[in-house]
Amino acid sequence: MKTNFHIESYCSIKENKVILNGDLIVKIDVKTYSEFIKHAYKAIDIKYPKFFKMDNLSKLAFVAAEVLLGKEPTNENKNIAIVFSNKASSLDTDRMHQETINSPEYYYPSPAIFVYTLPNICMGEISIKHKLLTENSFFIFNHFNAYYLHAYTNSLLQNKKTEKVLCGWINYDGEDYEAFVYLVSQKGYWQHTTEEITRLYTI
Amino acid sequence: MNRVYLSHNSIVSALGFNSPEVVRKIAQEISGISLQNDKELFPEPFYASVVSSEKLEEEFLKLNPKKAYTRLEKMMLLALQPVIETSNVQMDEKVGLIISTTKGNIDVLENKSPFSKERAYLSALGKEIQDFFGFKTEPILLSNACVSGVLAIAVAKRLIQQGIFSDVFIVAGDIVTQFTLSGFSSFQAMSSQPCKPYSKDRDGITLGELSASVLITSNKENLCKEAICVLGDASCNDANHISGPSRTGEGLYRSVSGALQEACLSTRDIDFISAHGTATLFNDEMEAVAFNRLSMQDTPLHSLKGYLGHTLGASGLVETIIGMHSLAQNMLYTSLGLGSMGVSLPLNVITKPEYKNIKTFLKTASGFGGCNTAVIFQKAISC
Numbered sequence: 220m221k222t223n224f225h226i227e228s229y230c231s232i233k234e235n236k237v238i239l240n241g242d243l244i245v246k247i248d249v250k251t252y253s254e255f256i257k258h259a260y261k262a263i264d265i266k267y268p269k270f271f272k273m274d275n276l277s278k279l280a281f282v283a284a285e286v287l288l289g290k291e292p293t294n295e296n297k298n299i300a301i302v303f304s305n306k307a308s309s310l311d312t313d314r315m316h317q318e319t320i321n322s323p324e325y326y327y328p329s330p331a332i333f334v335y336t337l338p339n340i341c342m343g344e345i346s347i348k349h350k351l352l353t354e355n356s357f358f359i360f361n362h363f364n365a366y367y368l369h370a371y372t373n374s375l376l377q378n379k380k381t382e383k384v385l386c387g388w389i390n391y392d393g394e395d396y397e398a399f400v401y402l403v404s405q406k407g408y409w410q411h412t413t414e415e416i417t418r419l420y421t422i
Numbered sequence: 423m424n425r426v427y428l429s430h431n432s433i434v435s436a437l438g439f440n441s442p443e444v445v446r447k448i449a450q451e452i453s454g455i456s457l458q459n460d461k462e463l464f465p466e467p468f469y470a471s472v473v474s475s476e477k478l479e480e481e482f483l484k485l486n487p488k489k490a491y492t493r494l495e496k497m498m499l500l501a502l503q504p505v506i507e508t509s510n511v512q513m514d515e516k517v518g519l520i521i522s523t524t525k526g527n528i529d530v531l532e533n534k535s536p537f538s539k540e541r542a543y544l545s546a547l548g549k550e551i552q553d554f555f556g557f558k559t560e561p562i563l564l565s566n567a568c569v570s571g572v573l574a575i576a577v578a579k580r581l582i583q584q585g586i587f588s589d590v591f592i593v594a595g596d597i598v599t600q601f602t603l604s605g606f607s608s609f610q611a612m613s614s615q616p617c618k619p620y621s622k623d624r625d626g627i628t629l630g631e632l633s634a635s636v637l638i639t640s641n642k643e644n645l646c647k648e649a650i651c652v653l654g655d656a657s658c659n660d661a662n663h664i665s666g667p668s669r670t671g672e673g674l675y676r677s678v679s680g681a682l683q684e685a686c687l688s689t690r691d692i693d694f695i696s697a698h699g700t701a702t703l704f705n706d707e708m709e710a711v712a713f714n715r716l717s718m719q720d721t722p723l724h725s726l727k728g729y730l731g732h733t734l735g736a737s738g739l740v741e742t743i744i745g746m747h748s749l750a751q752n753m754l755y756t757s758l759g760l761g762s763m764g765v766s767l768p769l770n771v772i773t774k775p776e777y778k779n780i781k782t783f784l785k786t787a788s789g790f791g792g793c794n795t796a797v798i799f800q801k802a803i804s805c
Contacts, residue, residue, distance in 0.1 A: 301659075306543065306545060307543065308526075308543075308544050308565055310542060310543065313525075313528060313531065313542070313601070314531065316601065316604075316605060317528075317531040317532070317601060319604075320600055320601070320604045321532075321533055323465065326465070326604075328604040328605055328607070328608040329608055330605075330608045330609045330665075333604075333605035333606075333608055333609065334609075334664055334665045334790065336525075336601075336605065337524060337565065337567045337790055337791060338565050339565065339566045339567050339789075339790075339791040339793060340567075340664050340790065340791045342659070342791060342793075343659065343664045343790070343791035343792045343793070344664060346659040346660075346661040346792060347661050347662065347663070347664070347792070349661075350661050351659060351661055352658055352659060352660070352661050352672065352673060352676060353658065353659060354656075354657045354658065354659075355566065355657065355659050355791070355793055356564065356566055356573065356577065356657075357564070357565055357566050358562055358563060358564055358565075359544040359545060359548075359563035359564075359565055360545060360560065360562075360563070361545040361548075361549070361560070364560065367560075367562060367581075367586075370581060370584045370586045371577065371580060371581065371584075373584060374580035374581070374583065374584050375580075378580075378684075380656070380680075
């Protein structure tokens, strides 16, 4: 379907690198995700102590959103919906919660862990930080699915449910992490088409 | 924009294995919640609405399974089967499958599970359902906390209106597990009695398990007699707290306002509200605030959690299906468990079944992460 929506900006986070609109903005040689994400948080100059309480998935989503929305003025009328997807849902934190209940002798479920056993919590964290009183949807696919994301995002924009959509893939599974997030609106350098989304995701 | 309808439907639950049976019991104010004493699931006795394992096995064998399926997969396959059969929709590239669940096959993470831990991936669950019925399109799994079941309807509507699908089968399900019981209990959110939405003596949620399925279609031919259409929908995050609702009900207020706007209706046009009503102190209070801000305090309202418990990713869908039958039978069903009113602002909670000419209802849901969704439905013959 032909539409006139565009991609304003995009960010990818993987393999110890943060890339904004094709430019490398953070790179560090570390062994673990936790070292990397803490470094990325500092490198993009955010001050938000709640970050350190988040689970791995939310930290990844939070940094990606910060790279794209950090410069936007914060106000309650900002109408940016969030449409995220991944493969592993919140399984990383789910496994942690299951560890706390596996044995009757050592049974210590914690609300601080349990609250993160839903993938959409990361969108809640972003909504709180950027005061986004907007639509959120979290989809699970076996692979990045530009076709469904494109159609759903177009529907939100065409029906004037939102002015912009923060869209993409946020996956955390073991030490495997990958984020590819892009901001769709009326204006922007890249066409909002399935082909272009796929191209930006794979470069 | 083309109208989108909800048609053939099915429920697999503690109250029965088909929609008419479940609705009949709700009309008689019968609850599916009972005291469970299963130390494998939780160290102490607890209330929950659970599906009989014996009945599940017996019914599932009738589908002639060729391999092993998890408890949730069996429930989902059993819910989908009659919907696919009665709708007579042929599987092709225009037929979608949306699966709504919060935790999927989370029980395979338990040490005693005979299934591979890989089955905990929601896409693995999706593949089993897709392959069983031969869907030609990749399933869309929606996992958006407790609004998932009702949001799934909005997602189906949008993808149909975008021309991606002509028909979408939604199946929603969640099960009662060690995982959810221990988690909600650590939050001090579990009720020590069958849950009592909006009641002064409410003290938390009762968990439930079930699966529910509905056909969403743009085709007005072959609709079932209780079919309804979607008039408007909206979702809005509170942007306030990840595990507690907004005290001002802002996200719910905006969701309902947005849905009314899309439907071109005013609050007076809503015949009843099928609310979320989890029976936690904060949720029910937040709803009372939001509905009063909308001047909907006199609109008849119920929560169905007292019948089926809180079924998480399935709750919004099953409650919508019961709403379809409610319209078809012109019946307002009781909100089970109300003692004396226990929210700070007035609400018109339904306390006995009532026959009334009705055609339009509002379904709402709210969940962890601050999410809220509202959808407005009308009898298909009226729209």
